[in-house]
Amino acid sequence: MDWNAFRARFHLPDGVIYLDGNSLGPMPVAAPERVARTMDEWRDMLIGGWNDGAGGEGWMSWPGRLGDRIGRLIGAPAGSVTVGDTLSIKVFQALDAALKMRPDRRVILSDGGNFPSDLYMAEGLIGALHRDLDLRVVAPEEVADTIDEDLAVLMLTQVDYRTGRMHDMADLTARAHAAGALTVWDLAHSAGAHEVDLTGAGADFATGCTYKYLNAGPGAPAFIYVRPNLQDAVEPALSGWLGHAAPFAFDPSYRPGAGVERLRVGTPAVLQMAALDAALDIWDEVDMAALRARSLELSERFAAGVATRCPALTPALASGVPRGSQVSFRHADGYAIMQALIARGVVGDFRAPDILRFGFTPLFVSEAEVDGAVGHLAQVMATAEWDQPRFRARRAVT
């Protein structure tokens, strides 16, 4: 893969080393024109854009077509992924559907490395359901041994948003299935970060977002996957009209649409989908195995450099633990350290209570930048440059 050629397809501000594509990916060079073209379609086609926009395919068909393109990156066949809403909504839908398929089981198992919103959505769903359900949250390394015959749904984020720890999806899915349970995998830090094989792992449901590694922009839509042989059994609680078998028949009662399309809800966000379309043009050309190899090269180079030069930073993961495309460290003053680093133009992020997080995305991060980031971090630590009020002051979105 010609990584320099990929890098040229993104806008990156001068003087910035961007190691936060795992929070919000940078803008593809082609995105503004694609969004502007979609605005032109709105201007010129008005309501007709739903049939004729998106370059003639119709805005309305975009969720499925974009879903299929994401599918290639995560081992999902055509017709098994649809795009829309936010990740929290898609998690709710997946968990709701899975729970309905296990009416006699009472445990949802997750771990402390799951993104809090996934756990919150589970809490909200349990509160609504009036079913005797128990959300068990264990440490990541305890998940495998906590699976038992009470389990309804194993609900995990594959890659821990703080530490970067990666679960073995195939192994845990097999264990859940052996216990008679279903799985819901959140791929927020997986899609576009490394190879994912939902089909090979036998995963039942998966969800993810497109504004991180997929680079589709702030507020880009989420996606949901349902294993093909489960799709017809899904009974959506969020039974919106665009998941209806015939949305424009305006039937008085809901009838689920075909396959995964029944997990569409309301009118899709067309401008956001335009940006996603431009971002996926890049992804269509990426070999995921090569990407993973390069991601490990870059992240191990960074981890080794920091280990040597910044002994005060504690690696968030023990050596040898599988990880995604990020490297994290712990430090009690992590917030201020990260602000000092950002002031130098090296952008990672902080996650409470004490995690410094750096994402390594081969499409736009080079070895020279990795080395530069290590150098800046070493200087910030060596001089206690971070220990200033301006770096300790918290902002709204951290």
Added chain:
Amino acid sequence: MDWNAFRARFHLPDGVIYLDGNSLGPMPVAAPERVARTMDEWRDMLIGGWNDGAGGEGWMSWPGRLGDRIGRLIGAPAGSVTVGDTLSIKVFQALDAALKMRPDRRVILSDGGNFPSDLYMAEGLIGALHRDLDLRVVAPEEVADTIDEDLAVLMLTQVDYRTGRMHDMADLTARAHAAGALTVWDLAHSAGAHEVDLTGAGADFATGCTYKYLNAGPGAPAFIYVRPNLQDAVEPALSGWLGHAAPFAFDPSYRPGAGVERLRVGTPAVLQMAALDAALDIWDEVDMAALRARSLELSERFAAGVATRCPALTPALASGVPRGSQVSFRHADGYAIMQALIARGVVGDFRAPDILRFGFTPLFVSEAEVDGAVGHLAQVMATAEWDQPRFRARRAVT
């Protein structure tokens, strides 16, 4: 109000008389630049846009700020409206919250003029809740007399999406309250169409979309209103992280945020909010009483013209029934008639099974266009121009 000046703030294709702003509003002239500026913020600020984008206010704060501006149009005080998701999701949230406040009641009352997705979302919620609930759907004129002591929630769309019939929000809300019930009003065809006074009516919950009369573009976000003195009692089922009291504390358990902000769910759609921001710049200048007067002038002029010149079209509403900002007619061949009319450049829309629907939005529709539309429709009907295979052939999105 200088209606010609408002019209100059919208792009409308030459040769088109657009009477479908009640389905998808036309593009504000300022929208492309606003969206492009937001793309620039993504490009230049990267993750920092959440704090510093939206012209310095931060993308993250946009849902509340945009909600307050919509609030002025619907009689809602600051801090009672937030923007996000789709209308179907917001209906689900409002109904869920209201039902939890009436745990001992068992009836949800709606009418056959409600938008089907609202009814579908109610079906899905009831299916999930495992509570003994009954969704009663009556004819619009029977609603008032069906309210009784079993009622938990009265859930109505104020203006019927097909006929344009308008409910008396204050009267029905008072009746519901007298029976001990709560109200959920869908303002899809009200916000930006006529004066709405949620506060004066004592409405409990309201929802709406911004891509119709508010002209915020395809897939623009929805909004939700909660009466201030109810907000702290809302227990969201869709308990996403951005509705948490401290989203970036990453607490393991959900704690609802302040007021209506607890009905935020996931990451908001920033590009769509940029277009909404541009659309609301126009609305900030609109006097809603003057708009309503002008809307009635235009729609009555159209209704009178069609009554005189197109006797084969049956008005969808009896004379004297209050209506919103649309005029509708019934005809068994309504679909083909509408396609023939669209081919002439007069864009209304068709709603199954037999409704021809025309929206009159004073911001960009003139008397001359109303007269032109009547003339075209009269010709289509007089010559049976619509009776051709090319007009009878159905398209995906009708």
